[in-house]
Amino acid sequence: MGPPELxxxxxxxxxxxxxFDEHDGEWIDGLVALLAETGYQKAGRSEVVRIALFGLRExxxxxxxxxxxxxxxxxxxxxxxxxFEGTPKLPFS
Numbered sequence: 001m002g003p004p005e006l007x008x009x010x011x012x013x014x015x016x017x018x019x020f021d022e023h024d025g026e027w028i029d030g031l032v033a034l035l036a037e038t039g040y041q042k043a044g045r046s047e048v049v050r051i052a053l054f055g056l057r058e059x060x061x062x063x064x065x066x067x068x069x070x071x072x073x074x075x076x077x078x079x080x081x082x083x084f085e086g087t088p089k090l091p092f093s
Contacts, residue, residue, distance in 0.1 A: 018049065 035043035060068050
């Protein structure tokens with residue numbers, strides 16, 4: 001699949017629903033607002049997700065199935081570890 005600007009736009013008729021947690025939703029909305037304020041004509045959540053998918057496609061290109069699984073496991077563990085930063089630690093005795 002080619003870059004988003006080369007795809008046949010007539011084929012983009014499917015609607016998919018994506019649920020974001022509050023933090024991610026606010027971040028995406030802020031990004032859309034920034035794009036709109038600067039006059040970017042395609043500013044919208046769909047455009048942000050399309051560009052993110054294009055980046056993910058590039059990041060995974062040429063990887064083996066196991067490397068792809070590892071990619072997602074690494075990202076998930078990074079996200080979980082970041083969630084624990086700054087939280088009180090349990091006392092150990």
